Amino acid sequence: MKEAIAYYRVSTQRQGRSGLGLEAQQAAIASYCQFHDYDLLDEVIEVKSTRKQQSRLLEALEQCRLLNASLIVARLDRLGRDVEKIARLIKSDVEIIVTDNPHATRFTIHILAAVAEEQRQRIRENTKDALAAARKRGVVLGKNGKRLARQNQQAAQAFARQLLPVIQKLRNQGITTFRGIAEELNHQGVPTFRGNAHWHVSTVFALIHRLPK
Structure with missing residues (x-):
């Protein structure tokens, strides 16, 4: 053992x-x-x-x-x-x-960590851009800005929970890798949180890591 x-x-x-x-x-x-x-x-x-x-x-x-x-x-x-x-x-x-x-190797773990860091950076940049656009429209931020970021995060987590049964079903079928899950979601025509028509390894990684721990 x-x-x-x-x-x-x-x-x-x-x-x-x-x-x-x-x-x-x-x-x-x-x-x-x-x-x-x-x-x-x-x-x-x-x-x-x-x-x-x-x-x-x-x-x-x-x-x-x-x-x-x-x-x-x-x-x-x-x-x-x-x-x-x-x-x-x-x-x-x-x-x-x-x-x-x-099944992740040392190389895969390194890549996934880099993907996760890139995803977090994109979320920060998207939130920053959204706040900047709101300021240009004359929106008073402060607590409103934090609320906007929090609502965006909550919406992403709610979307992940909705897809949880789908992910579990795929895993029960033996589809456990991020790439395999992405390919199957694309095959089923499931849209991403942003409404995109195509899933990538990075979007599946972000989805799964929003699921309840």
């Missing part, structure tokens, strides 16, 4: 106490270990903001080195949202397993 150490990250103390987000990560990792014959040696929980150093992640990696175990996370964004940080992690001698994309 192979051995692994689980790493979970929640963003706030409230989430850490309540289990919000944590339970979903634990369930995903437990299911993966059960079906892929992994013995979970330890569970490391990080309760910190993404802006702070993830010291417990470093501890988990060190444990993996000492025990010759793999590091397993439920989702790529649990490792962090900075592509340079993730690039450093995957260059280490510890095998990293991401349960929502189990």
Whole structure:
């Protein structure tokens, strides 16, 4: 039996106490270990903001080195949202397993991290452009601007939840890669959140990472 150490990250103390987000990560990792014959040696929980150093992640990696175990996370964004940080992690001698994309190689993980960072940058730029356009129309911003950004994010998350049954059905059919899901959504003629007629790997990645953790 192979051995692994689980790493979970929640963003706030409230989430850490309540289990919000944590339970979903634990369930995903437990299911993966059960079906892929992994013995979970330890569970490391990080309760910190993404802006702070993830010291417990470093501890988990060190444990993996000492025990010759793999590091397993439920989702790529649990490792962090900075592509340079993730690039450093995957260059280490510890095998990293991401349960929502189990076939991802080190190269793939690096690419997906870059795609996610690019997606976040586009969202920030789109929000900035929308606010600038609103100012030109004479709209008084401040709280209104923050509300606009929040409503846009909520709408994107609602759209992702609507497509959740479709994504689950595709996964049950054995279509688990971002590229495979994109191709099938295009085949079914499902529009993207922006109303585009074509899905890409990056839009599927963004959709799945808006789903409830």
